[in-house]
Amino acid sequence: MRILISNDDGYLAPGLIALVNALSTIAEVVVVAPERNRSGASNALTLDKPLSVTKTGDNVFVVDGTPSDCVHVALTGLLDYVPDLVVSGINQGQNMGDDTLYSGTVAAATEGFLFGVPSIAFSKMDKGWDNIEDAARFALEMVQHKLDVVDKPFLLNVNIPNCPYDQIKGIQLTRLGKRHQSEPVVKSMDPRGRPIYWIGPAGIAKDGGPGTDFYAAGEGYVSVTPLQIDLTHNQQLEKLKKVWR
Numbered sequence: 001m002r003i004l005i006s007n008d009d010g011y012l013a014p015g016l017i018a019l020v021n022a023l024s025t026i027a028e029v030v031v032v033a034p035e036r037n038r039s040g041a042s043n044a045l046t047l048d049k050p051l052s053v054t055k056t057g058d059n060v061f062v063v064d065g066t067p068s069d070c071v072h073v074a075l076t077g078l079l080d081y082v083p084d085l086v087v088s089g090i091n092q093g094q095n096m097g098d099d100t101l102y103s104g105t106v107a108a109a110t111e112g113f114l115f116g117v118p119s120i121a122f123s124k125m126d127k128g129w130d131n132i133e134d135a136a137r138f139a140l141e142m143v144q145h146k147l148d149v150v151d152k153p154f155l156l157n158v159n160i161p162n163c164p165y166d167q168i169k170g171i172q173l174t175r176l177g178k179r180h181q182s183e184p185v186v187k188s189m190d191p192r193g194r195p196i197y198w199i200g201p202a203g204i205a206k207d208g209g210p211g212t213d214f215y216a217a218g219e220g221y222v223s224v225t226p227l228q229i230d231l232t233h234n235q236q237l238e239k240l241k242k243v244w245r
Contacts, residue, residue, distance in 0.1 A: 001027040003143075004074055004083040004112065008038045008067045008091065008104025011060065014129040015090035018136035019122065023087065026144055030059040030083070032074040034067060034104075039091075040199075041066040041104040043111070053078060067108035075115045085143065086112025089122030090135050094159050096123075096213040096223065097177040099202065106157055106227075113155040114229065118147070120155075125217055126162040134165040138222060150226075159213055159223040172221040177212035 003023050007016045011033035023029050035054075046065045051073060054062045061078060063070045071086060088108035095103040105121045112119035120143070124135045138160055147154075157176075161168055183200035190196050209215055213223040 001085065002081065002083045003027045003029050003085045003087055004071065004079070004117075005029055005031050005087050006033050006067055006070045006074075006108040007089055008034065008041060008108065010034050010037045011056070011062050013037075013092070014132055015092055015124065015135075018132045019087065019090050019139060022136040022140040023143060026140065027085075028059075030061070030074070030079065032061045032063060032070045032078060034070060035062045035064050038066050038104050040102050041068070041107065042102050043068050043107040045069055045072060067104040068111045071108050071111035071115075075112070075117070082115075083112075083117060086117050086119040087122065087139070087143070088112075088120070089124075090132060090139065090160070091121070091123035092129065093127050094123055094125045094217065095121065095157060096159055096217065096225075098179045100157055100176060100227065109155060109157075110227075110229070113153055113227075116153050118150075118153045120158060122158050122160065124160050124162055128162075131162050131164060134163070134168075135160045137165050138168060142224075155227045155229075157213075157223075157225045157227050159217045161217055161220050161222065163220065167220070168222060169220040170222070171224055172216035172219075174213040174216045174223045174225050175211055176225055176227075177209075177214040 020029055044066045046069050052064045056062050088105050091105040095106055100106045109119035109121040122139050185200050186198040188196050213225050216223040
């Protein structure tokens, strides 16, 4: 098996390193990852400048771009083969509900899926890198044993509780929940007295009941949500057809 690994925390992130160490035991792994943290980059591609790719080790390539750039470059010219799987992560912090629209971690996996390659985004629930080896152990187990029956290509969003491996209660298949609106921006001043604004914290869960990713992860389960790319609002489409024919 050949696996392409990327992330949005940067190529030196402990989550990526733990994932590489785990998956290298069962597969030929190549890393194509951003040179720095690109959290929140979503599915952005860099179109206003050329991208620099630096090889920093055996099968490790660093890109001065977004997570989507990394996977796109890998699949359209950097690699001379199509990997069997694209894996993104392990992210420092959850990517659930509305987060998936902003997440660079999910975006890297989405880029693989758009090219017809089975793809998985792995995230750990809380900030910090404690229990990251346990999360990587679960990722290995999932890649190794749980995917044979899934139709290909697939796009899976996986959130792992921040706890030792033997305390993970199991897997729940979930739908995306929904958050309340984000908190207001945090206004400050730069050293020259000019106003600056920090994006505020994400809103708390609005739809986080049983069956959602929020609920499963909060109960100590790994949340696995299959994603799709079709954003068409079919009900609205039918209503609009009555107005514009």
